Amino acid sequence: MTKALLDKIVDLAVRRGIFFPTAEIYHGPAGFYDLGPLGSLMKHNIIQYWREFFILRETKINIYEIDGSIILPYTALKASGHVDKFTDPKTECRRCGRIYRADHLIEEVISISVEGKSLEEIEGVIAEHNIRCPSCGGELGEIKPHHLMFKTEIGAAGEVAFLRPETAQNIFLDFKRVYYSMRCKLPFGIAQVGRSYRNEISPRQSLFRLREFTQMEIEMFIAPEDLNTHPSFDEVRDVKIRILTREEQLKERPEVVEISAKDAVEEGVVPNQYMAYYLARETQFYMSLGIPFESIRFRHLLPEETPHYSGGNFDLEVRFSFGWKEIVGNAYRTDYDLSTHSRFSGEELAVQHNGRKVTPHVIEPSFGIERTLYALLEFSYSEDERGWPVLKLPRRVSPVKAAVLPLMRKDGLDEKAYSIYSSLRRVPNPCYVVYDDTGSIGRRYARADEIGVNLCITIDYQTLEDDTVTVRDRDTKQQIRVKASELMDIITKDTLRPVIG
RNA sequence: GCGGCGGUAGUCUAGCCUGGUAGGACGCCAGCCUGCCACGCUGGUGACCCCGGGUUCAAAUCCCGGCCGCCGCACCA
Structure with missing residues (x-):
């Protein structure tokens, strides 16, 4: 059985800097992730595309x-209903220490809904019907609220506030x-x-x-x-x-x-x-x-x-x-x-x-956004005939639009490639282009495929003669030869190319 | 939060049962080589073996607690 897709994607994401756990070196708490350099680029691209699609296009x-502001005062969230709605009543068994959602427990045992009731009222219902721990039969403790909102305090007076839940x-x-x-x-x-x-x-x-x-x-x-x-x-x-x-x-x-x-x-x-x-x-x-x-x-x-x-x-x-x-x-x-x-x-x-x-x-x-980002990774993850991962990301949101690669790091190919790379970065409204001259050309193509680089631009000996380069498409692996001066236009058109199918 | 399983370089992993402080592969870095899809050679980097405590002369290894992850239960605007 092959590794689960989620595991493969998490592995790739951590290894190549898309996302990873927050405060990992201190074994940080669950439920927090940082976006790495590539994930951050993808997030920006997703947001910008969303703005165009849902806001700017709406004429x-x-x-x-x-x-x-992320921090909102108690009053605002009390009014919105979150202070009450985003709180689950929980109770702990005094004997075995198990924790239960009090409202769910009541509904389960005596089929009465306590929605909207206060903590005291819920406690009254439990006492009245003598509801006990379903696991050990022990007595249940007092009802305490479990806040699904993060609580904080403002200023010296310690005014109660919350991080916004939406x-x-x-x-x-x-x-x-x-x-x-x-x-x-x-x-x-x-x-x-x-x-x-x-x-x-x-x-x-x-x-x-x-x-x-x-x-x-x-x-x-x-x-x-x-x-x-x-x-x-x-x-x-x-x-x-x-x-x-x-x-x-x-x-x-x-x-x-x-x-x-x-x-x-x-x-x-x-x-x-x-x-x-x-x-x-x-x-x-x-x-x-x-x-x-x-x-x-x-x-x-x-x-x-x-x-x-x-x-x-x-x-x-x-x-x-x-x-x-x-x-x-x-x-x-x-x-x-x-x-x-x-x-x-x-x-x-x-x-x-x-x-x-x-x-x-x-x-x-x-x-x-994070769920959208993960969805894009899962639907674009593929492996080529050799089993190497290829992220066939939508061109629009892929983190790196093009990689400039000298065929060899000698004979001036690297200098030529670097100057082409610089010229692609130093334009108005540039997109994210990288330069890589480490390892064999095949290895660099594979590295680029793994993070979904749309195009690989290779500088070879012919470039030195007539200023043309090859452009390799990530998905088809087909190469075309074009004039170096046309590259910016080609990258832009490729980025805006719609998804096929 | 409960139960089961797990945690050894960036990644995958050997060692754990039967205590004697770690070995491999890949990656990464430098150099050589290399005329288009993870080539090869040389050198190098990199693990307080998840954390804390205990047992022991000695703990990656045994015991306890914690953290994190996966699966199931519960929970999930």
Whole structure:
């Protein structure tokens, strides 16, 4: 049996500087990863491509990007519901020390839901029904909160604050400022790329369950009566999306429904055009990054998986080697966030629309960057006929666009190659090009393939005569001979080349 | 957090049972060689054997605790 794909990718990632555990030399805690030089380049490329795809390309609706504070005060997260919602009641057996989720235990034993009840009330239920440790029968201790948010303190007074559990909250908190400063009109969007924090009980699967991660989010603000009139919907109406409906999930063998964006709205499979628009755009986005259509699906979360105010959540799941996993969450948050923040803060967060006050409804696509990055690695990992790894990354997001290689390190080939390399770096808006003259040419091609270098530019004896070079394509291994002066243009065109298939 | 398994140079690994402080391969670096897909030669680099404690004259090896990883359970906006 060959090594699992995840192991191969983690091995490659650590060895070649894509990602590795944080504070590794001190055996750091689980759930934290640093991106290395190549991972960092990939992340930047993914973010920039996402901006172009979801923000800049959107000309009929303005989307404004902000960059908010990671530390948020207690009051803001109390209002948003996170202080209560992001806390699990836990209890420890006084005899054997096992720890249980108190709410789950109660539901399991006496089939009563204690959702929304306070810790004292939950304790009362346990005492009243004499619920004991299911493992040893011992008495259960007092109910304590387990915070899924990282708690911290501000200043000398020690004001309680938290690291934000989602980037979305800054957007709601800044809503009024953005609205007035940018003279917004509904519909419009506010986007943010940044770190979020969740103190997971047990992080797993490398980049998948992190305690610190990066989100790319958009909150689209829409008048409720306009939810079915997205101005660009015609552009995606025929785009096919794959949906795992609630009904299908309850079946023995669930089947994905393949449906056009337009039909999905008309048949009520998704709640509105705005949601359908994003499901379609996300399908296009990930397909353009090399994820096959059949390996993408949107799972309509079951009612018990979503908050009470949700108008429908659709997770974009990708078929990984270890199963279907969420990499994007799409939530119809109704007007819940703006309404509750308005109520708690006393600020008016309704806006003028068609001559009256409206509290906008919100459609939120929320992308996980680390998960996206891992997905790209998994879907681009391949091995050639000799068993050597080749990362067939989408040209657009691969970390290194070209490597300049002298065929031999003698006879002036190296000087010539170095000067070509320099000229490619010293241009306006340069891309990432590297130089390598160590080892045989074959070894250097292999090293480049392993990290997904799009093109290898080789300087040989003919270059010294007529200033032409060979350009080798990573995926086909085909070489063409071109003029050195055309290289920049060739690299740029190659970088923007769409994924085939 | 619970249970099972594991942790030896950057990577893979021998040694562990049957204590005597580590050997290989690949990589990496330097030089030679090399006229297009991990060539070859020479030299070199690199491991307080995951951490802490215990047993012992002596611990990579045996025992205990911890950390991290994998699998299962539980958890997972």
